[in-house]
Amino acid sequence: MTGVWHCQGVSRTAAVPVGAARQGSLRELNLALVLGRIADADRPPSRADLAARTGLTRATVSAVVEDLLLGRLVAEVEPAPRAGAGRPARGLVLAGDGPAGLGLEVNVDYLAVCVVDLAGRVRHHTVERADLRPVPPAEALGRLAALAAAARADAADQGLTPAGAALAVPGLVDDAGLVRLAPNLGWRDVPVPALLARHPALTEHVDGVPPLVVDNEANLAALGELHAGPSGAASFLHISGEVGIGAGIVLDGRLFRGVRGWSGEIGHVPVRPDGRPCRCGGRGCLERYAGQEAVLAAAGLAGADLPADTAAYRLAELARAGDAATLAALHDAGTALGVAVAGVVNLLDLDTVVLGGGYAPLEPWLRPPVLAEISHRVLTAAWSPVTVRPATLGTQAAAVGAAGSVVRRILARPGGWLAHRS
Amino acid sequence: MTGVWHCQGVSRTAAVPVGAARQGSLRELNLALVLGRIADADRPPSRADLAARTGLTRATVSAVVEDLLLGRLVAEVEPAPRAGAGRPARGLVLAGDGPAGLGLEVNVDYLAVCVVDLAGRVRHHTVERADLRPVPPAEALGRLAALAAAARADAADQGLTPAGAALAVPGLVDDAGLVRLAPNLGWRDVPVPALLARHPALTEHVDGVPPLVVDNEANLAALGELHAGPSGAASFLHISGEVGIGAGIVLDGRLFRGVRGWSGEIGHVPVRPDGRPCRCGGRGCLERYAGQEAVLAAAGLAGADLPADTAAYRLAELARAGDAATLAALHDAGTALGVAVAGVVNLLDLDTVVLGGGYAPLEPWLRPPVLAEISHRVLTAAWSPVTVRPATLGTQAAAVGAAGSVVRRILARPGGWLAHRS
Known part of the structure; x- marks a missing residue:
């Protein structure tokens, strides 16, 4: 079957796959419940663990697990040996x-x-x-x-x-x-x-x-970070620094998409209202000061024509070697980024900012000026620190x-x- | 009984009044359900209307309504005369x-x-x-x-x-x-x-x-606007323009409070990063360009010492009379406000901006420069217009x-x- 499911925006979460005729039935709910507990578990749970964690009977859990095993959604693994009487039960993991x-x-x-x-x-x-x-x-x-x-x-x-x-x-x-x-x-x-x-x-x-x-x-990319990154940070701003700069706003573990699905355009937040003209038609957009092209130009690499992640690693290499133009370029980019981020934190009261995409390898040099702007400009910064960290996935996100x-x-x-x- | 319930932030919605021992019971649920339908109705509903709209039996609705009447939460009103057979049923409204x-x-x-x-x-x-x-x-x-x-x-x-x-x-x-x-x-x-x-x-x-x-x-103030303003606008940015400038972000009919309850500090969004120093310790904050004191100073009224809403009405009066300094001051304030608002719209993709507090009476002069900045700076503005309107409640909000x-x-x-x- 070939098709395009071009659902976008807020409605996506409510969209239902057409072929899943039985979704919503009790069986489907039990399948999803047991599968979810297996996915979330710290260690491979046994059938008995699953019964305890779902409230389903042992018999129901066994039948559901059988379906999941047959369907190659889960697999069994041998338990770790343990002391004491009795043979330990086998654990269940998501199938590879x-x-x-x-x-x-x-x-x-x-x-x-x-x-x-x-x-x-x-x-x-x-x-x-x-x-x-x-x-x-x-x-x-x-x-x-x-x-x-x-x-x-x-x-x-x-x-x-x-x-x-x-x-x-x-x-x-x-x-x-x-x-x-x-x-x-x-x-x-x-x-x-x-x-x-x-x-x-x-x-x-x-x-x-x-x-x-x-x-x-x-x-x-923000969703990638939500699932790959450290657990617990359920609300954060994830910034993808490429040629353009985009953001994903994750609130309570869910992506905030905006009224029409077009949220996150942090690259076009004005940081110098009368500044450099931007491709978007505006002036002084963050992208013109902290986008990849602006940073490469400031570092004297304008004509180098490096692809996005190569460019970031090349800049990181030069910065590590102490290249003055690169260090100044990253400081200025981090300052511009910090001005925009300070505005976002004042507005949304987020406590975690993740530097992603091409910013991930540059985090050691971007983080200090970003934090400096936050500490000057965010009203609550004195008693409520903001964490700035590199993304787990970077350009793959x-x-x-x-x-x-x-x-x-x-x-x-x-x-x-x-x-x-x- | 005297007490302070100083719950704040995200947790507030989950807090439960201590004295309401029976809340959560079926009776409480039915009371709230019927009361909610009466509150939301376009016209005073009859008991039969309420049964149809709640799915409760006529007998249950009658018992619940009796409790609400005795408790002075609702009152009965005479129905409008109508054609046809039968005496029309009496309607129910929230008690005054x-x-x-x-x-x-x-x-x-x-x-x-x-x-x-x-x-x-x-x-x-x-x-x-x-x-x-x-x-x-x-x-x-x-x-x-x-x-x-x-x-x-x-x-x-x-x-x-x-x-x-x-x-x-x-x-x-x-x-x-x-x-x-x-x-x-x-x-x-x-x-x-x-x-x-x-x-x-x-x-x-x-x-x-x-x-x-x-x-x-x-x-x-944003909550006040949510309930007093035009119905249907369930997501909007409400800006309270006083000596300070605060914002309330309403998403899908709910106030967005941020991770720690400190969202909405739009007054400290930087609009001129190297600009005027602010009381908060930052520089170039929106308040320094579009706050009441900045506008009064630019209009030549710095020493006038007018209270907030008087100041707004005085400025409106001067603007209506064509006072050049006031018109220029309002244009500049609206431009600064538009720069900050454009950043917010790029980031959150909101389609409605409400000018509240002291901004409400000044909306005729603030709206054009705010819209101009939005149209220059918001990536989606060309095909997805943003509505800017005055608040319904203004300084009372x-x-x-x-x-x-x-x-x-x-x-x-x-x-x-x-x-x-x-």
């Missing part, structure tokens, strides 16, 4: 050879594809570096499809079944999957769903699992977050996948 | 002579007290103008208590019982009711609950109704919002009030 999520990304200077298994492990990851600004969208998606086909083949070799996909783009995506504007890529009103129809490697999915979702890369979003949809509604299997 | 909310406000240059009945009507409203910056907090609260005693007497004359109170302060309030910082008032670490204990007129409340809540004035918050707590948990009555 069942369904998987395919994560896709088109960015300004690279294409990325990855496969993430149910347990959240990245099992395949390819990045193709290329300046995509002169490339027509249909051709960019064609190149992505070639990478996706290779990723699917690799996943199959590992016994995995990519059951659905999500695509990250550095722009504003509307309810119909239309990319309204991706200023740094030069895309405007690009009908991604129509273009995808030509590329089954991008959209192929299992009946009962929602087809491809198109979403903003900063949103998906959007593609991994995309794949992870597919995995989480399967875990939340396992019935569709199981119906497909039976 | 039952419990009421007492709303209190301490601001930089005024004290305010109001009483709001169950139907949301303002039944008493007093404003005492005074520069409160040199006044010690205990004395300011003492003056407020005198106004509150007079308000209670007036309410009693109208047959109303102020059942609980809420206090708005222009600062950051922590979980213990401590005002951590109110920069424009000069308050720092003021233990409001301890000071209130001396003033029963402020804290007196009915058993079963939560005692006094202390909250940020911009938050309460915080006190009315405070009183309204008490009323809504009674409506959500009517059992406490009814138990007190029986």
Whole structure:
């Protein structure tokens, strides 16, 4: 089955996969409940543990686990040996050879594809570096499809079944999957769903699992960080520093998408209202002071034409070597970033800021000026410190977050996948 | 009963009034359900309408309505005459002579007290103008208590019982009711609950109704607007323009308080990072360009020492008369405000901005520059317009919002009030 599920924005969480006829039934609820407890557990739980944690009877748990085992959603592992009488029960873990999520990304200077298994492990990851600004969208998606086909083949070799996909783009995506504007890529009103129809490697999915979702890369990167990062930080601002700068706002463990799904455009927060003109038509946007091109130019690397993550690592190398121009460029970028972040913290009262994307490797140099601006400018900073830390995933975050979003949809509604299997 | 309920922040919605022993019971749920349907109805519903809208039986609705009538939470009204056979049933409305909310406000240059009945009507409203910056907090609260005693007497004359109170302060309030910082008032670490204990007129409340809540004035003003303003706008940014500038962020009909309850400090969003020093210790904060003092100074009224809402009306009068200095001052203030608002809209994707407090009477002059900045600076502005409108309540909003918050707590948990009555 090939299709595009271009649901976007607030309504997404309420959307229901069409093929999952039995979702919502008691069986589906029990499947999701038991699967969720297995996913959340610190150690592989036994059937008895699951009965205690779900409130279901032992018999019901056993029947549900049998379905999950048959459907390759979970697997059994041998318990650790222990002292005392009796043979310990076997534990259950998420399967490493069942369904998987395919994560896709088109960015300004690279294409990325990855496969993430149910347990959240990245099992395949390819990045193709290329300046995509002169490339027509249909051709960019064609190149992505070639990478996706290779990723699917690799996943199959590992016994995995990519059951659905999500695509990250550095722009504003509307309810119909239309990319309204991706200023740094030069895309405007690009009908991604129509273009995808030509590329089954991008959209192929299992009946009962929602087809491809198109979403903003900063949103998906924040979701990637939410699930890959330290547990407990359920509210944070995740900033993806690439050629453009996007943010994902996570509140109480959920992505805040805004009224129309277009939140997080921190790159266009004005930090110098009468300052440098921006591609967006505004002036003095954060991107013009802390975006990759501005930093490279300030560091004297304007013509170097380095791809995004290479650029970040090159800057980090120069900074480590004590290059004065690079250190000054990073200080100025961090100060501009800090001005914007201080505004966000004053407004939203977040206590954690995650430097992601190309900012992750530059965190040692960006963090001090960001913290300095926060401490000068945030009203509550004196008694309520803000944590600034690097992202766990860095430049991989959007593609991994995309794949992870597919995995989480399967875990939340396992019935569709199981119906497909039976 | 006298007491202070200084719950603040995210936890407030989960807090439960101690006296309402029966809350959560089926009876309490039915009381709240029927009362809510009466409150939300466009026209006074009959008992039959209520049965249809709640799914309860006619007998249950009749019993519940009887309790609500006896408890003076609702009243019966004669139906409008209608054509056709049969005598039309009598309709039910929220009572105008039952419990009421007492709303209190301490601001930089005024004290305010109001009483709001169950139907949301303002039944008493007093404003005492005074520069409160040199006044010690205990004395300011003492003056407020005198106004509150007079308000209670007036309410009693109208047959109303102020059942609980809420206090708005222009600062950051922590979980213990401590005002951590109110920069424009000069308050720092003021233990409001301890000071209130001396003033029963402020804290007196009915058993079963939560005692006094202390909250940020911009938050309460946004709540006031949410309930008094046009229905349908469930997500908006409400900006209270006084000596300080605060914002309340309403998302899907709920106030967003931030991780620690300190959201909305838009007055300290930097609009000129290297600009004028601010009382908060930062530089170039919005308040220094669009706060009341900055606007008065730019309009040549620096020494006029006008109280907040008088200042706004005086500026409006001068602007209407075409005074060039005032028009330029308002244009510059609106531009600074627009820079900050554009950042917020880029970040949160809100589609409605409400100019409240002292900004409400100045909206005709502030709106055009705010919209101009939005249209230049917001990435989605071209295809997704942002509405900028004046607040319905203006400078009354915080006190009315405070009183309204008490009323809504009674409506959500009517059992406490009814138990007190029986």
